[in-house]
Amino acid sequence: MQRAGGGSWRIEMDDSQVMALVLWLRDAAGMTPDLDPAIPPLEPAVPVVPELAALADPHATAQWTGLWLGLWEGRLEEWFALRMLTPPGFELLDRSPELRGLVAAGYREASHWTSTHRPIGRGGSSGRALAMSKEPGAAVKQLEGELGRRANDFEFAIKVLPVAGRVFWLGPDGRLVVSETLMRDGRAFRALLHDVLSGVV
Structure with missing residues (x-):
């Protein structure tokens, strides 16, 4: 900071580590949520990971959108989201089982990407x-x-x-x-x- x-x-x-992490999951899973405003892909670009794309059904995409809106609108604070969006529990996603499965599968790689590509941190x-x-x-x-x-x-x-x-x-x-x-x-x-x-x- x-x-x-x-x-x-x-x-x-x-910067926002949790927002970058959530965007990494979107890009790696090939999700195309309907956002207003639309948020461009990450840079450097994140390739689609077939194993994650297989988990990105409409339920997971809808749950991802809800999580993103909470972050975007400031209803979810960075420190809280980071703490509650970590393994093994992923407590923030207790009511989002499809997204929880996707996050669990991609968390390690998403975490690595965000720690090495943080604009400020x-x-x-x-x-x-x-x-x-x-x-x-x-x-x-x-x-x-x-x-x-x-x-x-x-x-x-x-x-x-x-x-x-x-x-x-x-x-x-x-x-x-x-x-x-x-x-x-x-x-x-x-x-x-x-x-x-x-x-x-």
Whole structure:
């Protein structure tokens, strides 16, 4: 997690291991849930695993969609979902038997993928993380200069997902969700932060 802050404001930027894990299961099982907004495939791309695809029936896909919506809408907190979505119990999926079978079959590989492809949390990314942490603070300073005053008191959250394309969404819980590709494009990321934060600064 990266934090930027001033006297009266704070921005937290983090990735979501559990969201990446759930998206890995979607991609590896070849599921095509009807999501609004549509979420692109992971990057790097995850090939379909035949053993998981065989478990991805309509019930598993519907249960996956329910799990994703809980994460997307902020009804499931990251720490809780991570703890309850682990072997051997997979307690979070007690009422989702088809999805539980799919998660049990793919959990080890999904866990490995997410630990090695985390946009912020993986090892060896300190230089990139340092660069990323400067962007939100720089956007606030620019807005303060344009407005001729200090920033208002606010808190803002940014989640980074390792998905394809330069894409972003404003989540229903008020956080900004961006793709890693967009976040790594300094100019585009700064422009986006300027536009989004102008309403709160």
